[in-house]
Amino acid sequence: MPSTKKRRRNVPASIADKVAYMADMLCCACEKRGHQIHHIDSNPSNNDLDNLVLLCFEHHDEVTSRGGLSRKLSPGILRQYRKALYRKIEARREMSSVFKLAKSKKALTNTDQLFQLMLDAVTVREVQKVYQQCGRHEWEHASEVARQLRWFTDSIGHRARHAILEILDDISSGARFGIPAHVAKSVACVAFDALPVRGLRTPSKHRITPEETELLHYGLSIGLNLAYDGALYIHNLEVVEAGGELLWKILRYARINKHKVLLQNTLREFDTAEDAAARANNTAALTLLKVQRKHGMSGNHRHPEYPLDLNEKLATE
Structure with a gap:
């Protein structure tokens, strides 16, 4: 047998x-x-x-x-035990990296910096836990994730901002699968809050660091994901608007701070989004993106009037 x-x-x-x-x-x-x-x-x-x-x-x-x-x-x-153990290990490793940094050549000079790093480590863990609660393209869950992430955008450092923007970039990368307008707007809004942008009216008093540039490029990726997919795949003008809003704000920030590389990269993303709208014969999306590009490039120390209503934006071209 x-x-x-x-x-x-x-x-x-x-x-x-x-x-x-x-x-x-x-x-x-x-x-x-x-x-x-x-x-x-x-x-x-x-x-x-x-x-x-x-x-x-x-x-x-x-x-x-x-x-x-x-x-x-x-x-x-068994799965519950494993999940709990993995969380403990990740948290322990995260805190370990904080203290290793504190002992490195770039040692912290005061307790405020140490506190900020520890706060970032905790925030990164909490942000990751929020994202684990939803499926990647389950849009109502994604909307809740964006809502919860907004609570973390105040008083956080580079690592926590990076974690938030990485999640939002992942969510926006699936915009072509039918992201609703309200989710796109939430993603763009939280992304802007997480960016190291200190104002769109006057130049920043300090030089943009490489770490901040990295975060701004995450913002460009999120904006392009929404504008491109909204114009080419799902033909949703409000999604295009959300992505374009993020792009023009970064464009304005790059322009008033005379950051040539960021300026060129943002204009290139606008070119890509506009090309997608043209290929889709989406005239309204193309018009909207041109208005947003123009707004990002116009003015310097003064903030030109920008219509809030979508139809008014289309009428300004």
Whole structure:
């Protein structure tokens, strides 16, 4: 009679290494030294990371030697243990990086800087937790994510702003899959709040740093995602408007601060968005983007009047 016992297969080394690293070599059930990688669905050929968990010998025996998983360590509970462990490890590593920075050659000069770095580390973790609660292109969830992220945009440093903009860039990259106008507007609004822009009327009193330039380029990416996809794929003028609003504000900021590279990059993004509108024969979107480009380039110390109503914007060209 043929054996019904499932043949054990070795998990590929590259995947095993990832599991061990994410678990910090710890058993997810007891947080002692882990030794065995367990397939949660008991299918030894399913080596998807979501199906693998590191266990110690004792807990691995518990889930494999009793004729099926016990109630104590069901697949659902294993996943909950793993999720909690991964969060602890990520938080610990995040805080560790803060203190390593504090001891580096760029050591902190006062307690305010240390506090800011620690606040950023905590904020990054909270921002990531917010994003994990939603699917990438589940738009109502994305709207809630944008709403919650807005709470984090005050009094935060570079790392936290980077984390927020990275999430918003990921959300906006799927605009072509039907992003609603209200979500696009929320994404653009929160993105602008996270940018290191200190005003659109007068030049900044300090030079734009490389770190700030990186954040501004995230803003360009988000603006282009919305304007391009709104014009070419979903033909939603309000989505185009949201992306164009972000682009013209960065354009204005680059112009009044005489940041040539940022200015050129922003104009290039406008060119790309306008080209998409032209290819889609989307005359209204093309007109709107030209108005927004013109507004970003006009004026210097004075802020020219800018119509809030979409129809008024289209009529100004």
